[in-house]
C-alpha cells in the first residue's frame with residue numbers, strides 16, 4: 024500500500040541518521056528524489072512511486088519488520104522495563120527503528136522462538152484466543168511422564184484457577200536419570216496461551232517443568248542455527264506462511 028511521508032521521516036526510519044543529521048545531509052545535497060537534488064527535508068514523498076536516493080544509493084522503503092529471535096533466559100518479553108533487560112535490548116539499533124514488539128510472551132526463564140514485529144494486524148491474528156494457533160515447546164520435566172499424562176493432556180487438565188485446558192498433544196522423547204530423580208524430555212503442542220500454561224499443566228499432573236523452549240508457533244519453526252540471544256529477519260516465504268496461516272487479506 025502506498026504511503027506518503029516526510030523525507031526526513033523516511034530516511035530516519037531507514038537508518039540514515041537522526042532528523043537533524045538528515046536535515047544537514049539534505050542541505051548538503053546528498054539526497055535526490057527521482058534523480059533531482061532536493062533541499063527540503065520536510066518534502067512529502069511517496070517512496071513506492073518516487074525514487075529516493077541517499078548519497079547516490081537507492082533507499083529501499085519498508086514500513087514493516089519481522090524478526091525471529093531465539094530468546095535466551097533472563098530477558099523479559101516486553102518492549103521496555105525499568106529494571107529488567109527486555110528482548111528489545113537484544114536488537115541492533117537499526118532494527119529498533121521500526122519499533123518491533125514481541126508477539127506474545129515467553130516467561131523470563133523460557134528460551135526459544137519469539138516473533139518480533141510491528142505488524143499489529145498479524146500479531147493480533149496470531150494471538151487471538153479465537154484462532155488457537157499451535158505453539159510447540161520442548162521441556163525437561165521432573166518426573167516420569169507417561170501415558171496417563173498424555174491422556175490427561177488430550178482430555179484437558181484443570182489448572183490451579185479451575186480453567187480446563189483445550190486438548191494438547193504430548194510426546195515423550197526421552198527419559199533421563201538425574202540426581203533429583205527421573206526426568207522426562209517431552210514435546211507439547213498447546214493451542215491457547217494462558218499465563219505459564221505449560222508449567223501449570225505439568226503442575227496439574229504433579230510434575231515440574233525444569234526447562235522450557237518454544238520450537239514452533241503456527242507454521243513458523245525456530246531456526247536452530249540461531250544461538251540463544253541471536254535473531255534474524257524472517258524470509259519472505261516465512262512471512263507469507265504466517266499470513267496465509269491466518270488468512271489475512273492484504
Ligand code: URA
Nearest residue numbers: 130133219220221222
Ligand atoms: N508456558 C509456560 O509455562 N511458559 C512459557 O513461557 C510459555 C508457555
